[in-house]
Amino acid sequence: MPTIVVEVMPKAELLDPQGKAVTAALTRLGHTTFSNVRVGKRFELTIEGDVDSALLAEVREIAEDILANTVIEDVVSVHESPRAR
Amino acid sequence: MRIGVITFPGSLDDRDAARAIRLAGAEPVALWHGDHDLHGVDAIVLPGGFSYGDYLRAGAIASHAPIMAEVIDAANAGMPVLGICNGFQMLAEARLLPGAHTRNAHQQFIRRDQKLRVESATTAWTNTFTAGQEIVIPLKNADGRFVADAETIKRIEGEGQVTFRYLEVNPNGSMGDIAGVSNERGNVVGLMPHPEHATEPGFGPDTSDAMRSGTDGLAFFTSAIATLVG
Numbered sequence: 489m490p491t492i493v494v495e496v497m498p499k500a501e502l503l504d505p506q507g508k509a510v511t512a513a514l515t516r517l518g519h520t521t522f523s524n525v526r527v528g529k530r531f532e533l534t535i536e537g538d539v540d541s542a543l544l545a546e547v548r549e550i551a552e553d554i555l556a557n558t559v560i561e562d563v564v565s566v567h568e569s570p571r572a573r
Numbered sequence: 574m575r576i577g578v579i580t581f582p583g584s585l586d587d588r589d590a591a592r593a594i595r596l597a598g599a600e601p602v603a604l605w606h607g608d609h610d611l612h613g614v615d616a617i618v619l620p621g622g623f624s625y626g627d628y629l630r631a632g633a634i635a636s637h638a639p640i641m642a643e644v645i646d647a648a649n650a651g652m653p654v655l656g657i658c659n660g661f662q663m664l665a666e667a668r669l670l671p672g673a674h675t676r677n678a679h680q681q682f683i684r685r686d687q688k689l690r691v692e693s694a695t696t697a698w699t700n701t702f703t704a705g706q707e708i709v710i711p712l713k714n715a716d717g718r719f720v721a722d723a724e725t726i727k728r729i730e731g732e733g734q735v736t737f738r739y740l741e742v743n744p745n746g747s748m749g750d751i752a753g754v755s756n757e758r759g760n761v762v763g764l765m766p767h768p769e770h771a772t773e774p775g776f777g778p779d780t781s782d783a784m785r786s787g788t789d790g791l792a793f794f795t796s797a798i799a800t801l802v803g
Contacts (some may be wrong), residue, residue, distance in 0.1 A: 496638065502720060503678060503718075503746070505675070505677070505679075505680050553661075554628070554629075554637065557630055557633065557666060559665075559673035559720070560673045562719055
């Protein structure tokens with residue numbers, strides 16, 4: 489079944505409390521290579537049928553309208569998953 | 574005077590809001606998220622709670638509920654609309670109010686009796702306060718951090734749309750200590766703290782006079798009545 493993946497991240501200039509907490513946890517566990525972690529969201533939209541550019545455009549619209557709040561988040565990717573999950 | 578309170582799946586404070594409306598002297602009307610009917614009410618309260626378990630984002634799914642189509646039309650036509658906590662989040666998600674909310678900067682749920690300054694006493698829900706008045710009402714939230722881009726902050730500060738500001742403690746990291754905002758017209762107001770929990774002696778925040786005697790929240794609802802009476 490084709491799947492369209494939407495990825496959403498908090499805007500870079502906004503504080504990401506989740507990412508900050510994860511960064512602190514990694515540092516505490518001795519993983520000091522990573523200076524920063526940011527946490528976003530991934531949506532998987534399963535469809536019956538084929539994925540075309542019109543459908544991808546519709547999903548991008550849904551993503552900007554509902555899946556993300558563009559005041560605080562950016563839609564960073566809308567793409568067809570390369571393999572069924 | 575009939576003021577509607579909309580119940581969404583996961584609303585918690587709808588009955589407290591209805592009680593506050595009655596104590597203020599108006600008739601509360603229970604409204605249902607799944608209806609396309611405002612039952613002829615004169616004003617609307619979107620209550621606190623955790624609609625849809627805060628899934629997606631706090632208030633996001635509720636902001637697309639069937640009744641929100643009527644709420645948006647009524648708000649744009651000038652009807653007084655108040656969003657409390659989760660209701661504030663819904664109004665921001667519905668773009669009836671500027672800004673958005675993220676997780677509290679310190680990551681914790683917080684509940685405290687919160688001191689606020691009334692920055693604007695010209696809105697439909699604050700006109701029986703005086704500008705600069707300090708009030709104490711309960712606050713309780715996890716996603717209460719008000720954020721907006723620099724341009725929006727500058728605009729709402731300049732236009733007098735910052736309605737309430739946190740005093741002494743900024744409980745969630747909100748930009749500019751902003752606790753509540755209004756739309757340009759002043760008929761739509763949202764805030765994170767809960768006026769409906771400070772409307773009856775014995776059940777409000779402590780004051781210097783007596784325990785739990787704080788009723789600073791009552792004026793929100795008497796303001797709406799005053800607006801409607803004209």
